[in-house]
Amino acid sequence: MYRKRKINERLDSFYSLRFPFHALAKSKHRYETVVGIGGNVGDVRRRFERLFVVLQKDKRVSLVKTSLILKNPPFGYKNQDDFFNSILVLKTSMQPKVFLCYLLRLEKKFGRRRSFANAPRTLDLDIIFFDNRKINTKDLIVPHPFYAQRESVVIPLAGVGI
Structure with missing residues (x-):
């Protein structure tokens, strides 16, 4: 069950038992990372709930916080459905490149197909932030270069206190 709140004529927020969430237990993992999640194909909110369960069961990560879910219009390629976006704060002991591969495998597990930019x-x-590190490689740029320009990141980020 979701509670919906209209932010303005373009944006809606959704709340459930898991979004937002704040863990009470401390994590043994070394690095804190902030991950933006999004989607606009199928039942995205239900997929976020399933992702939450998968992450909670995985010993390689600890789920620290989640934000509200934001429904917002697409950018870039605009001829598509609105997106749902949220933020996850995770702890992990994986190094950044290994963590990136982990996230790419999760995307694939949840049916992600890459066809064109902003599809x-x-x-x-x-990965929005990775433990206060600055990374600039061909495969990974941290902090995410456009996070501050996207409502889909900034609004949920404010909800997790970052």
Whole structure:
């Protein structure tokens, strides 16, 4: 069950038992990472709930916090359905490149197909921050270069206190 709140004429927020969430237990993992999640194909909110369960069962990560879910219009390629977006704060002991591969495998597990830039997708997982590190490689840029320009990141980020 979701509670819906209209933010403005373009944006809606949704709340459930798991979004937002704040863990009480401390994590043994070394690094804190902030991951943006999004999607606009199929039942995205239900997919977020399933992702939450998968992450809670995985010993390689600890789920620390989640934000509200934001429904917002697409950018870039605009001829598609609105997106649902949220933020996950995770702890992990994986190094950044290994963690990126982990997220890419999760996307694939949840049906992600890459066809073109900004295409519709079942699940998108982006590393926004990784433990105060600055990374600039061909495969990974951290902090995410456009996070501050996207409502789909900034509004949920505010909800997790980052």
